[in-house]
Amino acid sequence: MLIAYRAKDLAEAHIVAGLLRAQGIESHVGGHFLQGALGEIGAAGFTNVHVEDEDYPRARAIVTDYEQNQPDDAVGKGPLNHAVDRYARGFLAVLLMVVVAWLLAGWLW
Missing domain, CATH: 1.20.5 (Single alpha-helices involved in coiled-coils or other helix-helix interfaces)
Known part of the structure; x- marks a missing residue:
């Protein structure tokens, strides 16, 4: 499995994973247990959305479209x-x- 998206938090990772699943790409959100390692502080870099190797190019295209359509505050x-x-x-x-x-x-x- 390859990392298709590195989310800023767990909620965003699940949003992107849901977006990929809606397009027929199976995805897995990793980093659930690492997110709270620093308490309430958002631990960056631990929540990733993984996809199968063969789905990676299509998943990256969808993720790129998602990233480009985010409002300024979101990025x-x-x-x-x-x-x-x-x-x-x-x-x-x-x-x-x-x-x-x-x-x-x-x-x-």
Whole structure:
């Protein structure tokens, strides 16, 4: 079996697998038990849609069409994803400041 699609999460993998099955291509979603390895954080790269070797070219054509018809937010380019990026960077900046302050306070005492 070959990987026809690398999904960002389990739900998307099942959507693509269903799309392939609707076109007569048997597919398998892998990575069910690895998805929660990091708790609630989405573990990327673990959920893949597999198809039989002989179905791979047709499956890739269907997946390519699926990818091209996604709205910007679904592929990480829209304003929603930029807001999440800003939030994550802000959180990390504040966390870094707290750690530096904690280290300086411990070092000065």
